[in-house]
Amino acid sequence: MENISLSLFRGALYGKLSTIYLESSASGTSFALLLACNQFEPCETVYLEPRKQMCGIVGLLIKPKPLRKQLGRLMVPMFNSMGARGPDSGGCAFFHEPTPASQRRISLLVSDRAYDWPSFEAGLRSTFSETGDTASQLESTENHAVLTTTISPAEIQAWLSAEEPALRVLSVGRSIEVFKDIGHPSEIAERYHFSEVSASHCVGHTRMATESAVTPEHSHPFTAGEDFCLVHNGSLSNPYMLRRKLEREGLKFETDNDTEAACRYLQWRMQQGEDLSIALEHAFEELDGFYTLLMATEDRLSLVRDAFACKPAVVAETDDYVAISSEYRSLAHLPDADQAEIFEPQPEEIYSWAV
Amino acid sequence: MGSVMQTVKLDLQDQTVREVNQFLHDLGPSEGIEQVEILHPQGNHSIAVGMDADVEILIRGHAGYFAAGMNKQARVTITGNVGWSVAENIMSGSVRVKGNASQSAAASGHGGLVVIEGNASNRCGISMKGVDIVVGGSVGHLSGFMAQAGRMVVCGDADPGLGDSLYEAVFYVGGEIRGLGADAREEPMTDADFASVRSLLEHADLKHPLEKFKRVASARTLYHWNTDAQQEY
Numbered sequence: 095m096e097n098i099s100l101s102l103f104r105g106a107l108y109g110k111l112s113t114i115y116l117e118s119s120a121s122g123t124s125f126a127l128l129l130a131c132n133q134f135e136p137c138e139t140v141y142l143e144p145r146k147q148m149c150g151i152v153g154l155l156i157k158p159k160p161l162r163k164q165l166g167r168l169m170v171p172m173f174n175s176m177g178a179r180g181p182d183s184g185g186c187a188f189f190h191e192p193t194p195a196s197q198r199r200i201s202l203l204v205s206d207r208a209y210d211w212p213s214f215e216a217g218l219r220s221t222f223s224e225t226g227d228t229a230s231q232l233e234s235t236e237n238h239a240v241l242t243t244t245i246s247p248a249e250i251q252a253w254l255s256a257e258e259p260a261l262r263v264l265s266v267g268r269s270i271e272v273f274k275d276i277g278h279p280s281e282i283a284e285r286y287h288f289s290e291v292s293a294s295h296c297v298g299h300t301r302m303a304t305e306s307a308v309t310p311e312h313s314h315p316f317t318a319g320e321d322f323c324l325v326h327n328g329s330l331s332n333p334y335m336l337r338r339k340l341e342r343e344g345l346k347f348e349t350d351n352d353t354e355a356a357c358r359y360l361q362w363r364m365q366q367g368e369d370l371s372i373a374l375e376h377a378f379e380e381l382d383g384f385y386t387l388l389m390a391t392e393d394r395l396s397l398v399r400d401a402f403a404c405k406p407a408v409v410a411e412t413d414d415y416v417a418i419s420s421e422y423r424s425l426a427h428l429p430d431a432d433q434a435e436i437f438e439p440q441p442e443e444i445y446s447w448a449v
Numbered sequence: 450m451g452s453v454m455q456t457v458k459l460d461l462q463d464q465t466v467r468e469v470n471q472f473l474h475d476l477g478p479s480e481g482i483e484q485v486e487i488l489h490p491q492g493n494h495s496i497a498v499g500m501d502a503d504v505e506i507l508i509r510g511h512a513g514y515f516a517a518g519m520n521k522q523a524r525v526t527i528t529g530n531v532g533w534s535v536a537e538n539i540m541s542g543s544v545r546v547k548g549n550a551s552q553s554a555a556a557s558g559h560g561g562l563v564v565i566e567g568n569a570s571n572r573c574g575i576s577m578k579g580v581d582i583v584v585g586g587s588v589g590h591l592s593g594f595m596a597q598a599g600r601m602v603v604c605g606d607a608d609p610g611l612g613d614s615l616y617e618a619v620f621y622v623g624g625e626i627r628g629l630g631a632d633a634r635e636e637p638m639t640d641a642d643f644a645s646v647r648s649l650l651e652h653a654d655l656k657h658p659l660e661k662f663k664r665v666a667s668a669r670t671l672y673h674w675n676t677d678a679q680q681e682y
Binding site for chain 2: 402403406408421422423424425426427432436437438440441
């Protein structure tokens with residue numbers, strides 16, 4: 095398609111070109127060339143959409159507890175509007191009240207939309223009933239499910255590998271739940287009923303893939319360890335170097351995506367006992383490339399941009415919420431957004447908000 | 450017969466940006482429209498781009514990317530904040546932002562005046578080619594990168610990398626300069642410089658003590674290739 099457009103463009107240039115009008119489109123840094131040319135009857139409009147690294151990020155943290163049931167309703171327009179920056183896939187991590195210390199929430203993904211979750215649940219129960227598990231609960235929506243269980247994540251993972259290899263674990267933790275899939279973000283939000291979600295904070299991403307495949311697994315958010323996730327707008331130039339370094343440390347990767355490398359890198363540092371801000375100071379030295387990174391743990395939302403700050407981010411904060419997006423237009427609908435304190439994060443500065 | 454001052458209100462809740470811009474592009478001198486108010490910009494991109502008419506445009510609220518880009522003649526005011534590249538490639542006329550501006554304000558502007566009453570973010574005035582810029586607050590890093598001509602007055606501070614690889618543009622900074630880019634240097638203020646700053650502040654309707662301003666211009670050491678430098682600049 096792009097080649098056809100280009101040859102039309104060249105044809106227009108060599109033909110009787112009357113006007114070329116460079117127009118900035120509503121999708122940010124991409125642009126369209128509008129050609130009005132005598133050669134074509136009637137005037138032809140040729141759109142050239144160069145492959146720019148776009149992607150959109152959104153984050154929302156609701157401060158007063160009673161308002162948290164509105165999180166989903168408020169985040170969906172943010173997420174849908176950033177679909178213009180990243181139309182090929184999307185995802186969101188929601189953080190809920192933590193489960194009791196003995197339980198974990200495990201988010202699961204399978205490619206088959208008609209997957210038989212009841213028999214999955216029956217299989218799980220029959221396997222683990224001998225170990226005394228009676229409390230496991232499964233909530234499924236099409237190809238996603240969240241399992242709340244006292245069985246250890248390692249045991250679940252071992253059982254999945256043996257019995258249900260088609261299933262992927264998207265997240266593990268006491269608070270986190272992750273949904274991600276391919277397709278336009280607005281379809282994804284509707285499919286998994288994002289607007290009904292009640293949570294303290296969330297981190298979402300709308301993807302325009304530039305460096306690895308478009309699959310649910312390659313979509314953001316990425317998770318590592320427990321109750322940690324990351325979304326990324328930009329591109330890293332040294333993900334394989336990071337990856338080799340981490341693989342030597344025994345870490346396992348699930349995709350060839352650059353963001354997964356950043357996510358596992360940060361979680362690996364935190365595992366060594368560093369807190370996220372120290373890990374990020376090291377990341378500024380070790381990550382090469384362009385990035386706006388938005389991260390969440392069970393009790394914090396954190397945001398950084400690389401030294402050149404080429405990838406956008408806007409923060410709007412009121413007494414009720416902290417809202418983060420790639421562009422202000424996806425925050426404009428929020429209550430009192432025009433009265434909010436609005437700012438852009440500085441390069442290589444760490445911004446962090448406690449829940 | 451004297452012309453009647455006519456104001457038209459357009460609401461982006463009822464019309465698309467494309468429709469509003471088409472209306473603005475169709476404005477001719479015969480209509481007698483002197484002011485257009487644009488309501489509910491809601492952070493939309495590309496509002497009032499490509500103007501070429503002697504009218505006043507008032508955008509009430511926060512605008513998105515490319516607001517008033519490629520402006521000729523028009524006097525555009527945005528009452529809120531703006532996203533990336535406000536007044537990009539401005540040729541003439543004026544663009545005023547009452548709030549803050551995101552990156553690349555007045556990028557590659559050839560002429561006219563751009564006033565940011567609040568702060569301007571990174572790369573303000575990048576590759577400016579003759580535009581005058583007045584910023585009431587501070588500017589972000591790498592502002593005035595490769596600036597070729599024109600003047601930029603910053604009442605507040607300038608983040609690191611100010612004027613990296615600049616040509617003949619001149620900057621006046623009223624606050625702290627947190628770092629100069631390659632080949633940018635501070636120079637003494639002459640009477641002509643003080644007169645420039647006074648006149649630009651007057652045009653911008655902003656006030657700042659004149660004696661605070663420092664002049665930054667090109668040391669012109671990058672104008673010619675120097676083999677001895679080993680590309681270490």
